Amino acid sequence: MEKKLGMATRDAYGKALVELGKTHPQLVVLDADLSKSTKSAEFAKVFPDRFINVGIQEANLAGVASGLAACGKIPFISSFASFLTSKGFDQFRMAVAYSQLPVKVVGSHGGISVGEDGASQMAIEDIALMTSLPNFTVMVPSDEFSTRALVKQAADLPKPVYIRTSRPKAPVLYTAENRFEIGKGVRLREGSDVTLAANGLLVFEALQAAETLAAEGISASVIDMHTIKPLDEALLLEEASKTGHFVVCEEHQIWGGMGSAISTFLGRKHPSRMEFVAIQDTFAESGTAEALFEKYGLTSPHIVRAAQRVLDKIKSC
Amino acid sequence: MIAPLSIDELKVKTKLIRRDIVAMTNAAASGHPGGSLSATELLTALYFKVMNHKPEQPKWPDRDRLILSKGHASPLLYSVMARSGYFDPGLLPTFRVLESPLQGHPDMRRLPGVEASTGSLGQGLSIGAGHALARRLDGKNYYTYVVMSDGEMNEGQTWEAAAMAAHHKLDHLVAVLDYNKFQLDDSTANICNMEPMTDKWKAFGWDVQEIDGHDMAQVVAALEKARNVKGKPAIVIAHTVKGKGVSFMEHNNNFHGVAPTKDELERALKELV
Ligand SMILES: Cc1ncc(C[n+]2csc(CCOP(=O)(O)OP(=O)(O)O)c2C)c(N)n1
Numbered sequence: 001m002e003k004k005l006g007m008a009t010r011d012a013y014g015k016a017l018v019e020l021g022k023t024h025p026q027l028v029v030l031d032a033d034l035s036k037s038t039k040s041a042e043f044a045k046v047f048p049d050r051f052i053n054v055g056i057q058e059a060n061l062a063g064v065a066s067g068l069a070a071c072g073k074i075p076f077i078s079s080f081a082s083f084l085t086s087k088g089f090d091q092f093r094m095a096v097a098y099s100q101l102p103v104k105v106v107g108s109h110g111g112i113s114v115g116e117d118g119a120s121q122m123a124i125e126d127i128a129l130m131t132s133l134p135n136f137t138v139m140v141p142s143d144e145f146s147t148r149a150l151v152k153q154a155a156d157l158p159k160p161v162y163i164r165t166s167r168p169k170a171p172v173l174y175t176a177e178n179r180f181e182i183g184k185g186v187r188l189r190e191g192s193d194v195t196l197a198a199n200g201l202l203v204f205e206a207l208q209a210a211e212t213l214a215a216e217g218i219s220a221s222v223i224d225m226h227t228i229k230p231l232d233e234a235l236l237l238e239e240a241s242k243t244g245h246f247v248v249c250e251e252h253q254i255w256g257g258m259g260s261a262i263s264t265f266l267g268r269k270h271p272s273r274m275e276f277v278a279i280q281d282t283f284a285e286s287g288t289a290e291a292l293f294e295k296y297g298l299t300s301p302h303i304v305r306a307a308q309r310v311l312d313k314i315k316s317c
Numbered sequence: 318m319i320a321p322l323s324i325d326e327l328k329v330k331t332k333l334i335r336r337d338i339v340a341m342t343n344a345a346a347s348g349h350p351g352g353s354l355s356a357t358e359l360l361t362a363l364y365f366k367v368m369n370h371k372p373e374q375p376k377w378p379d380r381d382r383l384i385l386s387k388g389h390a391s392p393l394l395y396s397v398m399a400r401s402g403y404f405d406p407g408l409l410p411t412f413r414v415l416e417s418p419l420q421g422h423p424d425m426r427r428l429p430g431v432e433a434s435t436g437s438l439g440q441g442l443s444i445g446a447g448h449a450l451a452r453r454l455d456g457k458n459y460y461t462y463v464v465m466s467d468g469e470m471n472e473g474q475t476w477e478a479a480a481m482a483a484h485h486k487l488d489h490l491v492a493v494l495d496y497n498k499f500q501l502d503d504s505t506a507n508i509c510n511m512e513p514m515t516d517k518w519k520a521f522g523w524d525v526q527e528i529d530g531h532d533m534a535q536v537v538a539a540l541e542k543a544r545n546v547k548g549k550p551a552i553v554i555a556h557t558v559k560g561k562g563v564s565f566m567e568h569n570n571n572f573h574g575v576a577p578t579k580d581e582l583e584r585a586l587k588e589l590v
Contacts, residue, residue, distance in 0.1 A: 033468060033501045033508055041502070053502055055471035055509030056438050083437055116347045116413040118421035120388065120436025285424075287415030295415065 001207045006172035009165040009200075010108040012144035014039030016151035017076060021047045024155055028068055030054060030077045032061045038078035038108040038165075062088030065103040066095035074102060074155055081107025081123035081164050085130055096160045097133040103161075104154050105130070110140065110164035111251030112279065112296060113201060118286035123164070124279050128256025130162040131229045137182060138229040140164045140250070140258075142203040145174035146186075146226055153182050164200065166251075168289050171204040173224070185232040191221035194307045195239040198249035199225050199258055202277065202298060206249050209303035220307060228258045231265055240270035247275045247306045251298060254278040275306040319401055321366040327533050330400070331361050332589050335562045337396035337409055339585040342576035345413035348421065351572040353393035355497040355557040356464060358536050363462055363493075364397040367540045372402035375430035381459050382448050384433045386441020387466035387495065388422040389574070394431070395419050403430040439472025441465060442492060446482045449490035449550070460544060464493045468500035470511040476521070482550045483522030491543045492523075492552040495530065497559040499570045514554055523552050530555025563588055 007015075020027050021043055033056045035041035044051035054061050058079055065075040078084070084107045085092075096103045107126055114122045130138045137159055141147040147165065154161040173188065180186070188203070189210050196206040203224045210220040221239055225232065239246070246266070248259035259276040266272050279296050293299050308314045322330060334357050342348035360383075364370075368381040385394045392412065399406040404418075411417035418428040422436030433444045445463035452459055469475050482490055496514065498505055505511060518525045524546040528535040536555065543551040559573070560566030563585040566577075577585055 031502075033471070035502050037501075053508050056468045056500065057471045057473060057509070059473060087437075116345060116421050118413070118436065119424070120422040120434065285415070285427075286413045286417065286421040291415045 001211060003204065004172045005169040007144040008167060008169050009141055009144065009147040010039045010167065012147035013106055013108070013151055013165050014042030016148045017043040018046050020152060020155050021050065024074060026072060027074045027076065027155060028052070030061055030065060030075060032056055032058050032079040032084070034079050034108070037080070038106065040076070040078045058083050058087035059091055062091030063095055066091065066099060066101050069101035069103050074104065076104040076106060078106045078108060080121060081110040081126040082121055085123060085126040085162070089129055092130070093133055097135045100135055101160065102158050105160070105162045106165060107162070108165045109167045111166060111200065112284040112292045113166050113168050113251065113289040115167070115289040115292065116286050119283040122284055124253040124284065125256065126164055127228060127252050127258065131256070131261060135160055136229065137161045137227065139182065139227050140199040141226045142200055142224050143170045143173045145172070145176060145178055146180050146224070149180040150182060150226060153180070157182060166201055170201060173203060180226070183227045183230045183232060185226070185235045186224040187221065187235065188224055189220065189222040191219040191243065193219045193243055194245040194247060194311055195221040195223060195243045196247050196249060196303060196307065197223050197225050197258070197262060199228065200251050202249040202251055205298065205300045206303055208300035209307065212300065212304045213307055218307060218311065225258060228261055231261055233265060233269070236262060236265060237270055240266055240272045245273045245310045247277060247303060247310055249277040249303055252278055254280055273310050275310040277303050277306050318371050319365065324533050324537060327361055327365055327537070330365055331357050331562070333400060334361055334393065334396045336586060336589045337400070338392045339563065339577050339582055339589070341392045341395070341409050341412040343579065343582040344410045346576050347413060348392055348576055349389040349574050350392065350576060351499070351559040351566060351570065352387060352466060352495065352497065353390040354561045354563065354566060355530070355559045356390055356393055356495040357562065358531050358533055359464060359493050359495060359555055360393055360397045362533065362536045362540055364401045366537055368462070369459070372398070372430065375403060379457060379459055382432045382461045384441045384445050384448070384461065384463045385423055385435055386463050386469060387438065388435030391419070391421065391423050394423055398430055404428070438466070438469045439474045441469070442475055442478035442482070445490055445492070446478050446487055449482070449487040450485065452489055460489050460491060462491050462493060464495060466500070467494065467496050467498060467505045467511060470514070471509045479518070479521045479523065486548045487550045488547050490550040491540070492550065494552060494554045495557050496554055497557045499559045499573065501573055503570070518552050518554070523550050525552055525554060527554045528556070530557035531561055
């Protein structure tokens with residue numbers, strides 16, 4: 001599969017906000033002094049009256065969003081995923097999730113593809129945090145088209161939502177014609193031996209891995225699980241009965257990520273052999289995004305090896 | 318122990334430190350030159366004159382501590398550390414390179430002499446208060462310096478720490494505010510105005526000095542005076558210029574988180590002789 005880089009998912013978020021601004025007068029956008037990086041600045045340029053930059057105060061941002069939502073606004077709030085989900089967590093817990101208010105939390109610079117800025121700026125635990133909150137929908141879209149569509153749907157969902165976007169340009173996987181639905185994964189490739197369930201930037205790596213595996217005579221399905229919560233249980237069950245073997249691929253700490261969510265579900269409903277391509281319980285560091293993906297085991301060759309392991313083609317490590 | 322420099326020697330040293338900052342960020346093609354250049358006099362005075370420390374013995378129990386709460390100014394920290402003897406300046410070009418101890422933001426487990434891992438703004442003053450409490454419990458005499466940015470004044474945690482440190486009469490705790498008037502998206506005045514800054518810290522029970530943060534004599538005098546404050550924490554509010562020392566970077570927030578190009582580096586180095 002040829003790699004064609006498109007917009008970063010954070011850029012697609014900025015574009016979607018501007019489109020939403022035109023159709024949703026109740027939409028307000030807030031940021032915590034990172035609007036140029038999260039791309040909420042795109043909205044600010046067009047709708048300055050409905051944009052508030054609160055400054056570097058993520059906890060306050062989360063609380064303010066709760067108040068706005070309680071008054072009928074649709075607040076989209078952004079900062080780096082690392083700071084927003086950790087510093088805003090108590091507020092998300094009490095004033096958003098428990099209070100069932102439709103605040104849309106969008107954390108940019110998810111994962112280690114942040115690169116040179118290093119571990120302090122990298123969210124590798126945001127999915128664990130946000131999926132742990134009842135009432136939250138949690139998504140990690142993979143390219144510009146899915147991001148745009150899912151951000152727009154999130155605006156109309158009367159619930160709290162967390163969306164992670166990423167820093168680097170993302171490989172294009174879809175077109176403007178593709179349809180997406182929150183909570184419904186996308187089967188990008190049919191296979192019968194093993195299912196590669198991925199989200200975010202790892203969807204492209206999984207597609208590449210599937211090609212390599214095909215050349216070795218292994219037939220791999222690839223599913224884009226852009227929504228982690230609620231899980232697309234029907235799709236997972238279909239895959240489980242067909243392949244019975246999974247490799248879950250994500251740019252997240254192995255504890256509490258999508259791998260945990262999928263194995264908890266399958267463990268109950270359709271026990272399957274599982275492998276995990278994820279960050280192995282460590283913080284990352286500074287370096288280029290490419291070098292970090294290689295070092296922390298997130299590239300397609302790592303997915304290929306995980307698939308071989310889960311199918312007992314090579315010995316487990 | 319390093320021999321304290323004179324005011325004139327310190328001024329000369331700032332040129333070298335600023336050269337390092339522009340060179341490191343250029344080599345890394347990323348990093349934060351603006352907020353590193355604004356605090357150069359502050360850290361140069363601390364590392365080469367005011368602080369009692371032994372670069373060859375970074376865990377010396379009686380050392381003064383410096384916590385760089387505004388962790389994105391890591392190029393500045395690495396430069397003063399290298400130039401005062403914590404590590405070989407030959408390592409500076411590895412800034413932000415895979416496996417380098419010189420991480421994008423300071424990492425206390427990778428680089429001996431870094432007192433706190435920072436990069437999430439607003440945490441430093443609390444950590445500093447912890448060091449100051451430990452000092453009192455241990456009956457020691459060291460000072461803890463916390464270098465903060467005006468952007469960090471936005472964070473609630475800063476004010477939690479401010480109230481708590483004053484309540485517990487934490488002297489030997491010295492905050493240094495690099496008041497360069499800019500944060501990331503815009504000026505501090507436009508984003509979340511924190512004025513009147515001095516009155517706020519006074520109202521919180523701190524000893525406050527306000528200085529020109531680029532006047533080395535004022536910087537040294539204020540930092541030394543802060544050591545004599547008894548029964549309360551002290552803050553030095555240093556008025557500074559973001560990008561200070563390089564004409565085209567001064568007051569130019571585009572250089573907050575963007576490195577100079579090769580051409581800009583050459584122009585900067587010509588100015589810093
Ligand atoms: C908690 C947190 N929120 C956001 C950021 C992203 N960020 C990095 S630097 C910066 C603003 C820099 O302004 P200031 O703190 O005043 O530093 P200076 O101007 O002195 O460089 C921001 C928002 C961060 N590092 N930590």
